[in-house]
Amino acid sequence: MTSKSQSFRSAFTTNRAEELGFDVWDDFVIPLFFDELDLKEAKKARRIVGGRGCGKTMLLRYFSHHSQFSKSREDINEDSLLNIGLYWRADTNFLPMLNKQKVDEVDWVLVFKHYLTLSISLEILKSLNSIATSRLNCFSIEDLERLNFDHLTDYDASFKGSYSNIVRVIKKKIRECENAIYNPPTLKDLIKIPDSFVTDGLIDEIKAQIPSLSNTIFSFYIDEYENLLEYQQKTINTKIKHGRAPLIFHIAMKVNGMKINETLGNESIQGIADYRNIDLDEFLSEKSDFDLFAAEILLHRISKNSKHIAFDKEIIKREGSINIRKTNEYKTKIIDSAKRILPGYSYKEMADQAIKNDRIRSRLLKEIEKHLKNKKPELDFVFDDNFPQEIIVLPALLSRNTIDANHVIDEFNKLRDGKKSKFSGDGSWVSNNFVGCYLNLFRAYDRPCPLYAGFNSFVRLAKGNIRHFLELCNAAVHRFSNDSESYSIPIEVQSLATRSASEDILNEAPTYGVMGNRIQKFIYNIGHIFEYSQMRKTQSEPEVNHFSIRGGYSGLSEDDQNFILEAEKWGVVYKVKSTKEKDRSNPDSVEWVLNPIYAPFFFISFRKKRKLDISPEQFRVLHCGSDEEIKGLERSFRSKWDLDDNNVPHNYTLI
Numbered sequence: 001m002t003s004k005s006q007s008f009r010s011a012f013t014t015n016r017a018e019e020l021g022f023d024v025w026d027d028f029v030i031p032l033f034f035d036e037l038d039l040k041e042a043k044k045a046r047r048i049v050g051g052r053g054c055g056k057t058m059l060l061r062y063f064s065h066h067s068q069f070s071k072s073r074e075d076i077n078e079d080s081l082l083n084i085g086l087y088w089r090a091d092t093n094f095l096p097m098l099n100k101q102k103v104d105e106v107d108w109v110l111v112f113k114h115y116l117t118l119s120i121s122l123e124i125l126k127s128l129n130s131i132a133t134s135r136l137n138c139f140s141i142e143d144l145e146r147l148n149f150d151h152l153t154d155y156d157a158s159f160k161g162s163y164s165n166i167v168r169v170i171k172k173k174i175r176e177c178e179n180a181i182y183n184p185p186t187l188k189d190l191i192k193i194p195d196s197f198v199t200d201g202l203i204d205e206i207k208a209q210i211p212s213l214s215n216t217i218f219s220f221y222i223d224e225y226e227n228l229l230e231y232q233q234k235t236i237n238t239k240i241k242h243g244r245a246p247l248i249f250h251i252a253m254k255v256n257g258m259k260i261n262e263t264l265g266n267e268s269i270q271g272i273a274d275y276r277n278i279d280l281d282e283f284l285s286e287k288s289d290f291d292l293f294a295a296e297i298l299l300h301r302i303s304k305n306s307k308h309i310a311f312d313k314e315i316i317k318r319e320g321s322i323n324i325r326k327t328n329e330y331k332t333k334i335i336d337s338a339k340r341i342l343p344g345y346s347y348k349e350m351a352d353q354a355i356k357n358d359r360i361r362s363r364l365l366k367e368i369e370k371h372l373k374n375k376k377p378e379l380d381f382v383f384d385d386n387f388p389q390e391i392i393v394l395p396a397l398l399s400r401n402t403i404d405a406n407h408v409i410d411e412f413n414k415l416r417d418g419k420k421s422k423f424s425g426d427g428s429w430v431s432n433n434f435v436g437c438y439l440n441l442f443r444a445y446d447r448p449c450p451l452y453a454g455f456n457s458f459v460r461l462a463k464g465n466i467r468h469f470l471e472l473c474n475a476a477v478h479r480f481s482n483d484s485e486s487y488s489i490p491i492e493v494q495s496l497a498t499r500s501a502s503e504d505i506l507n508e509a510p511t512y513g514v515m516g517n518r519i520q521k522f523i524y525n526i527g528h529i530f531e532y533s534q535m536r537k538t539q540s541e542p543e544v545n546h547f548s549i550r551g552g553y554s555g556l557s558e559d560d561q562n563f564i565l566e567a568e569k570w571g572v573v574y575k576v577k578s579t580k581e582k583d584r585s586n587p588d589s590v591e592w593v594l595n596p597i598y599a600p601f602f603f604i605s606f607r608k609k610r611k612l613d614i615s616p617e618q619f620r621v622l623h624c625g626s627d628e629e630i631k632g633l634e635r636s637f638r639s640k641w642d643l644d645d646n647n648v649p650h651n652y653t654l655i
Contacts, residue, residue, distance in 0.1 A: 011301040012474035018057065022087065025070035026304075028062045029297050029316045031055070032325060033283040039063055039219065039250065040083045042276070045240040048252040050280030051571035053467030056252045059280075060087055060221040065127035069134035075318075076136045081212055084131075086123040086220045090227040094178075098229070101184040105231050109264065112232055114192035115177050120220055120247070121202050122170045125163070127218075128206070138212040147209050155197050195239075203246050217245050226257030226569070231264075238263040241274050255281070256569045281574075284464035291459045292331050294469050295338035298455075301473075302341070302487065309487065311337075335455070341487050342476065342494060344454015347434055351388030353450065360441055364391060371398035371405060379409045384416055390423045392441065393433040396539035435605050436534055436542020443535070443603045448495030452600045460606050461498065461596050465571065468505065468597045475501040502601040512570040515563060519572055522563075522623040525630060526594060527602040529622075529637055533612065534604055536641045543609035546593035548578060553590065555616050563623050564592065571595055576608075 014020055020027050039046060040063070050056050061067055064087035068080055098108050098115075132141045144163040152159035158169045173193070180190045207214050222236060239249045241263050261268040271277055284290050296316050303311040315321045324330060345353065354360050365383060368391075372379050383391065390412060397408045411429075415421040423429050435451065442449040452461065462469035475497035480489045509520035526547070533544040553561060567573045573592040596606035614622075621629045638644070 011305045012470055012477055020058075020061075022061055022064065022066035023070045023072070024058055024061045025067045025072045025317075028058060028067065029293065029300055030319055030322065031059075031283065032289050032293055032322055034319060034322060036283070037278060038276075039085075042083075042219065042248060042250070043217075043245065045243055045248060045275035046250045046278055047258070047271070047275045048250065048278045048280065049255060049257070050252075050284075051255055051465065051569075051574070053465040053571065054280045054284055055466045056280060057089075057223055058466075060085070060223050060252055063087075063219070063221065065130040069127075069130040069136065071133065071135075074135060076134060078136065078138060078212065080136065081131070081138065081216055083217050083219055084124075084127050086120065086127060086218055087223065088119055088123065088220065089223040090225060090232075092224070092227045094181075095228060095232060097181055098232070103184050103187060107187065109231055109235060110192055111177070111181065111187060111190070112235055113195060114190070115174070115181075116235070117193050117195055117197055118170055118174045118177065120198050122167070122174065123220070124198070124202060124206070124218060125167050125170065128163070128210075139210055143210075147206075149202075149205055151205055152197075152201050155193055155201055156191065159201075199247050207246070218247050220247060220249050222249065222251045225251040225253040226259075230259055233258070233260055234262050234264050237261065237269045238265065241267060241269050251275075254569045255571070256565045281464060284466070289326065289331070290462075290464050291335060291456070292325070294459050294462065294466075295334045295455070296325075297466065297469070298338050298341065298473060299334065301470075306487075339455045341489060342453075342455040342458055342473075343488055343491060344457055344494075345450050345491060347438075348389060350438060350450050351392050351434070354438065354441060355385060355388045355391060359445065363441070363444070364395065367395035368398065371395065372409070375405055379406060380413065381409050382416070387412070387415060387423075389430050389434050390415060393423075393430055393437045393539075396433055396437050396440075396537065396542075397429060399537045400540060402540075433539050433542050435607065436539045439534060439603055439605065440539070443531075448492055448499060449600070449603065450491050450495055452498040452606075453491040453494035457498070457606070458494075461502075461599060463574075463596050463606075465595075465597070468501075471501045471505060472498055475504075498600040502598055505597055506601055509570075509572070512572070513566060515566045518563065518623050519567055519570060522567065523572060523594070523598060525622045525625075525633075527598055527604070529612065529634070530594065530604045531602045532634065532637050532643060533641060535643060541610045543605035543607055544612050545596070545599065545604055545606070545610075546576075546591050546608060547612040547614055548591045549619050550613060550615050556619065557616070560616065560620055560623075564619075567623075568592075 037059075048056060048059070063085040065084050066087070067073075068085060069076065095112075098112050099105075128144055129141075132139055132144050147163045148161070149163075149166045150160045152166070156169075156173075158172075159166060177190060180186045203218065207216070225233065225236065228236065236249065236251060237260070240251070243249045261270070263269060269275065282288075284293070299309060299311040300313060300316060303309040303313060315325065355364065368381065368383070372381060385391075394408065394412065397403055398405050411422045415423045421428075425431070438451060439449065442451075451457065458469060458472045461472060476489050476494050479493045479497050479500075506520070506523055509523055510516040512519050530544050533541060549555065553564070556564065564573070568575055572595055574595065575590050575592055578589040578591050591611055593608055599606040618633060621633050625633070
């Protein structure tokens with residue numbers, strides 16, 4: 001393998017913020033919604049919500065001192081000192097230990113607050129080092145060492161001396177706290193530092209001795225808030241409720257990640273009054289230029305590893321360049337560049353390629369002839385290669401009892417004669433049925449499907465999920481071996497890659513929290529039901545990939561409700577308002593869409609078109625039913641859709 005191929009492949013090997021470290025300055029692409037975040041100006045808490053893979057961690061690490069005062073940052077000025085970000089992740093291995101073990105919860109609250117106080121203090125001190133070693137010349141490492149913290153001895157006799165000493169002491173106290181947590185009987189001897197130490201002690205001392213920080217607000221970003229225990233969330237909620245300058249608390253979580261709104265007192269935190277909500281999924285939706293953002297990430301990753309891709313890496317790092325990036329000229333240029341790397345077919349090109357395949361052509365011809373056989377009078381039909389999309393949907397139309405074959409062929413002949421036909425235009429037979437019929441052709445041979453290839457398809461499959469987009473790119477470049485100057489990945493290679501990436505992401509499901517195994521079972525079962533639906537010869541409902549539950553959310557048992565909330569939390573399904581219900585203000589008039597990233601695995605459409613209406617009992621079976629119940633549910637759908645027992649999905653595995 002040449003160095004060119006190797007560098008191309010390495011462009012997407014790190015797809016998680018955790019793999020990049022705390023300083024993400026070189027890797028961060030400023031999102032196009034950046035101006036709407038107002039995190040640097042925030043005077044009260046922000047609750048940042050988004051699905052797994054939406055970039056929460058990357059965003060928080062960008063706002064942290066590690067990145068804002070990165071050694072790689074050249075255009076830094078003193079305005080950066082007005083708001084200094086502190087990043088802290090809720091450790092899923094350590095924090096759950098602060099529970100029970102014959103210790104009362106009220107005592108655990110004090111231990112957690114002590115540990116949090118020390119963690120915040122250490123992060124504040126680390127931020128000073130980041131500033132001192134940055135290109136900003138407001139104070140140096142020598143200036144840090146001249147700081148004196150003797151006034152903090154009121155809190156603890158060891159809190160005195162130089163910067164290096166106070167850092168050493170706080171690290172020592174964190175280790176002592178961790179040791180006590182691992183040995184609960186010793187917790188009673190642990191001297192706990194009060195909350196006021198941070199604001200009234202440490203920050204006051206820093207501001208008094210470093211004039212350039214006199215107006216600074218420290219923003220403490222808590223990542224993965226949903227992993228905190230309930231009393232720990234109450235503790236953070238209390239800090240949100242009473243947070244004020246110079247220390248503001250911000251939290252980031254997955255969807256449905258806030259278990260409770262209560263504080264440690266008799267109050268609860270409320271949106272608007274106590275915090276502002278930032279919905280990253282909404283910002284990253286298809287309506288908000290996610291295609292442009294994805295294209296920029298794609299080009300940035302490759303250009304970092306190759307000199308052969310020309311890309312202005314500075315424009316995506318300048319906060320003031322967002323309006324330039326939103327211009328049609330820039331957007332067209334960037335997306336066209338992405339499409340050259342990930343080319344795709346139009347629907348007509350897909351159809352052209354399909355009917356040139358001898359096996360597919362023969363199958364289509366046999367299906368059409370079967371439906372026209374013995375028709376009287378004999379129908380005048382010509383297999384016309386000039387209308388490949390229409391040819392592909394013909395067998396499904398001829399299979400329907402609701403449409404007369406004479407009428408179908410009549411409309412096809414009108415099309416050939418250049419006349420207005422039901423085959424053409426918006427809402428036509430082709431626009432409504434082509435994708436479903438096309439997928440059915442490839443399902444029969446279990447071939448890589450070009451529908452899933454191309455930059456546009458990658459964007460649709462990722463649906464605002466940056467990690468999923470990167471996984472698709474990674475799978476594609478790892479299957480691409482090319483030593484020429486071209487970086488264009490063949491469509492067949494992309495098709496194989498999307499199938500592989502889809503399966504890999506599906507196989508991650510057991511790691512999705514306490515319900516991980518049930519979540520994977522549900523994905524398999526609902527995915528196969530959708531695939532059964534799309535195997536119908538008539539294609540009367542050709543693109544089913546979402547569902548509603550009769551009676552809505554309130555019609556579910558508590559266990560079912562908890563499960564659907566967990567599935568939403570992990571981005572397996574996402575909730576949308578029903579488009580068909582008369583009363584859309586009804587909170588129960590909702591639908592759940594299966595994440596499109598699973599579409600290539602199940603050979604189903606990634607377009608939100610038709611829904612499946614299921615009962616609460618059927619929903620229960622899908623996520624926790626026995627093998628017999630699942631088989632029974634499948635038999636009922638096969639019977640409903642007139643499928644025999646030979647109609648088994650191409651990748652069928654009973655979970």
